[in-house]
Amino acid sequence: MLRYKPLELLTPALTWNLHKRADMSAIAFTVPRLSKVHCAQGQAQTFAWDAGVPGLGLRVTAGGSASFIFQSRFCGKSVRMTIGDLKNWSIPNAQDRARQLQRMLDDGLDPRIVVTDQKAAHAAIRANDQKQQVTALEVWAQYIEEKKSTWGHHHHND
Secondary structure (H helix, E strand, C coil): CCCCCCHHHCCHHHHHHHHCCCCCCEECCCHHHHHCCCCCCCCCEEEEEECCCCCEEEEEECCCCEEEEEEEEECCEEEEEEEEECCCCCHHHHHHHHHHHHHHHHCCCCHHHHHHHHHHHHHHHHHHHHHHCCCHHHHHHHHHHHHHHHCCHHHHHC
């Protein structure tokens, strides 16, 4: 009988706190607070972490771009994924996406692989749809072939 819980069996919030560096302070994400986050001079990127949703962060680069990210651990290794640009994602939507990614980890799924598989499945569906699309020239050629026997010589030459 185990007298301790393996790291993977701990709650997501507790797991996150065990791996969180001491210098990563969390703030409640609001639009005014996020607009004040800037990359420190001499650094390539700066992170701000959401106090409400474990693993949700904002990465701001030296170039000024800001993106929501998700960071956690899976099978003892760090997992970091970009959720989306701050300009295109609302805070509640980014929080929902971070919770969804954490649920995948809790279910034993690597969200990076899940997202890659979903993109591949969508690409296969699009490719299949394109194969099934009939062009106007193909339809016209079939129409001419079917009507050819009923047309006269002059009509066919047109």
